[in-house]
Structure formats: C-alpha cells, structure tokens
Amino acid sequence: MGVTLEIRDLHAGVEGDDSPILQGVDLIVRQGEIHAxxxxxxxxxxxxxxxxxxxxxxxxxxxxxxxxxxxxxxxEPDERSRAGLFLAFQYPVAIPGVTLGNFLRHAIxxxxxxxxxxxxxxxxxxxxxxxxxxxxxxxIDHAFAGRYLNEGFSGGEKKRAEVLQMAVLxxxxxxxxxxxxxxxxxxxxxxxxxxxxxxxxxxxxxVITHYQRMLDxxxxxxxxxxxxxxxxxxxxxxxxxxxxxxxxxxxxxxxxALARTESL
Ligand code: ADP
Ligand code: MG
Numbered sequence: 001m002g003v004t005l006e007i008r009d010l011h012a013g014v015e016g017d018d019s020p021i022l023q024g025v026d027l028i029v030r031q032g033e034i035h036a037x038x039x040x041x042x043x044x045x046x047x048x049x050x051x052x053x054x055x056x057x058x059x060x061x062x063x064x065x066x067x068x069x070x071x072x073x074x075x076e077p078d079e080r081s082r083a084g085l086f087l088a089f090q091y092p093v094a095i096p097g098v099t100l101g102n103f104l105r106h107a108i109x110x111x112x113x114x115x116x117x118x119x120x121x122x123x124x125x126x127x128x129x130x131x132x133x134x135x136x137x138x139x140i141d142h143a144f145a146g147r148y149l150n151e152g153f154s155g156g157e158k159k160r161a162e163v164l165q166m167a168v169l170x171x172x173x174x175x176x177x178x179x180x181x182x183x184x185x186x187x188x189x190x191x192x193x194x195x196x197x198x199x200x201x202x203x204x205x206x207v208i209t210h211y212q213r214m215l216d217x218x219x220x221x222x223x224x225x226x227x228x229x230x231x232x233x234x235x236x237x238x239x240x241x242x243x244x245x246x247x248x249x250x251x252x253x254x255x256x257a258l259a260r261t262e263s264l
Pocket of ligand 2 (some may be wrong): 047
C-alpha cells in the first residue's frame with residue numbers, strides 16, 4: 001500500500017493577519033500519482049505549498065494534513081522531509097566553497113543521523129555510485145556535482161540542482177511549486193523531465209503551476225483548479241485541455257454565479 005498525503009478542510013492565512021487565504025482545501029495525493037494543481041494568480045497555490053512545508057510565515061487556522069495517517073502540521077520542516085515530503089524550488093542560497101555533491105551528501109548524512117544517532121553517514125564510494133546513477137537517469141552531466149552550490153548557476157542549472165536533490169532524497173510525495181516568474185522553456189523541460197523520470201510507484205507528485213503549457217510535458221493523472229482558496233474543480237487530464245481552451249475566466253464566472261445563489 002502506497003503512502004497518501006491527505007489534506008482535509010485546510011484553512012490558513014498569513015501569520016498575524018486575519019484575512020483567510022486557504023478556505024477549505026481538500027485534496028488526496030497517493031504515492032505513484034501525478035496531480036496538477038492549477039488556478040489563476042492569487043488563488044492560494046503557493047500558500048498551500050508553503051503550509052505543507054511548514055513555512056512559519058503562514059498560520060493554519062483549521063483542518064488537517066496527514067501523511068501516511070500522521071499529522072504533518074505537528075512536524076518541524078526537517079521532520080516532514082524525513083517523513084517523505086519534498087518541496088522543490090526551495091534550494092539554499094549560494095554556499096561558498098560547498099559543491100553540490102557535498103551538499104547532497106551532508107543532506108543524506110543529516111537524515112541518517114536523525115534516524116540513528118550512531119550512524120556514520122553514507123560511505124563515500126556508495127554515495128558516489130548513487131550520484132552517478134541518479135545523474136545518468138536524469139541526463140545530467142556528471143561534472144555538475146563538482147560545481148559550487150548555486151554560485152553562478154543559470155536558471156536552468158538551479159532547476160537541475162533541485163531535481164537532482166529530489167532524486168537523491170527520494171521523497172514519497174514531492175510538491176513542486178512552479179514560481180511564475182521568468183521560467184523559460186528549457187527550465188520547464190528540465191523540471192518536467194525530472195518529474196516524469198522520478199515519479200513511479202515510489203513517488204507521487206503535486207505539481208503546482210499557473211501555466212497550462214507545463215502540462216504539455218507532464219501528463220497528470222488528476223487536475224485540480226484552485227480559486228479563492230478552494231479547489232473548485234477536479235478532473236482527469238481533459239480538464240487541462242479545457243483550461244487551455246477557455247483559460248480561467250469561466251471558473252471566475254461560475255464562482256460568481258455560485259456566490260450569488262448562496263446569498264439568495
Ligand atoms: P498563487 O500561488 O495561487 O498565485 P498565493 O498563495 O501566492 O497565490 O497568494 C494567495 C493570496 O494570498 C494573494 O492575495 C497573496 O497576495 C496573499 N499572500 C500570500 N502570501 C502572502 C504573504 N506572505 N504576505 C501577504 N500576503 C500573502
Ligand atoms: Mg504561486
């Protein structure tokens with residue numbers, strides 16, 4: 001049985017601010033499934049990603065998030081990561097003198113030590129083998145591991161580093177928030193190829209994107225549309241095609257019509 005990420009009636013906003021952003025999100029993502037979360041700007045997609053990873057700038061006011069039945073909201077961000085959640089596109093800033101390979105080895109060692117204080121970490125030859133295998137799988141030049149972390153990385157190289165980090169940490173559920181600014185087509189493809197090659201029976205993904213074109217590269221099992229802090233529509237891949245044709249305006253109109261009915 002695969003692991004399930006279950007979001008139940010989640011309400012959240014910015015810490016110290018009364019206006020709600022998430023207003024009852026329900027969503028279930030199983031290991032092995034790719035879900036796309038779409039919606040117009042400002043609908044709350046990134047807020048959901050931030051809440052899932054425990055960003056302290058956000059406050060949960062109601063609802064729950066369970067991973068494999070365990071309360072995620074009670075865990076520190078590093079515990080969430082150890083439990084198998086991964087949020088892409090949260091890479092550390094440039095660290096002078098630390099290569100990407102060393103950074104990833106330390107990340108693995110920190111996780112092993114948290115599980116077992118006696119652990120001496122991953123033996124270097126085993127780590128090197130693992131890196132070679134993952135980089136080949138992702139079609140990443142092996143010299144990339146020797147680059148200093150994020151120092152002079154192009155947009156595409158940052159994405160590549162993030163995808164490699166995801167491959168090495170082997171999450172059970174990965175949440176990828178496609179920040180909307182300046183993502184060129186190459187960077188988009190790197191992310192999409194990474195998701196396609198890493199998702200499988202062992203990994204599920206929640207791919208958050210404003211852009212329909214992301215779905216030219218990733219074939220989701222389910223598509224959800226978020227509007228005003230709720231998932232207002234869910235469907236199969238055909239829903240993405242509807243969005244591509246009609247944009248988001250019809251969602252807005254339907255939502256306004258519904259609000260009128262409710263106020264009667
Ligand atoms: P999306 O990712 O769908 O574009 P966001 O979750 O980024 O939407 O934002 C949803 C709403 O919450 C927006 O109105 C945004 O301005 C507000 N918001 C999100 N994060 C913050 C924050 N840290 N401080 C203030 N307002 C925020
Ligand atoms: Mg966003």
